[in-house]
Amino acid sequence: MAVTKTTPIGEIMKTPAGYDIIMKALYSFGLSGEFLKKGPLSKLTLEKISKLTAGKVSDEFIDSL
Numbered sequence: 001m002a003v004t005k006t007t008p009i010g011e012i013m014k015t016p017a018g019y020d021i022i023m024k025a026l027y028s029f030g031l032s033g034e035f036l037k038k039g040p041l042s043k044l045t046l047e048k049i050s051k052l053t054a055g056k057v058s059d060e061f062i063d064s065l
Contacts, residue, residue, distance in 0.1 A: 003063060009049070010042030029056065 003012055010019035026033040027061060037044055044052075046062045 003046070005047040005050075005059075006045050008043050008045055009036050010038070012046075013037055013042070025057070025061070 003018065009022065013022055022036065023033045050057050050059055050062055
């Protein structure tokens with residue numbers, strides 16, 4: 001699965017590597033990622049998360065995924 005800026009978080013978290021990366025990134029921000037597995041937040045794309053976090057999750061970080 002290719003991960004792009006338009007890939008929904010829920011789809012990324014369905015893969016073992018994607019799950020680990022997202023959970024570790026959220027943990028580094030002091031957040032739990034369990035709320036991203038289901039519900040409306042799982043439909044957010046990486047691009048939207050970058051905008052919603054006001055730069056805390058940078059485009060460079062997303063590109064590294």
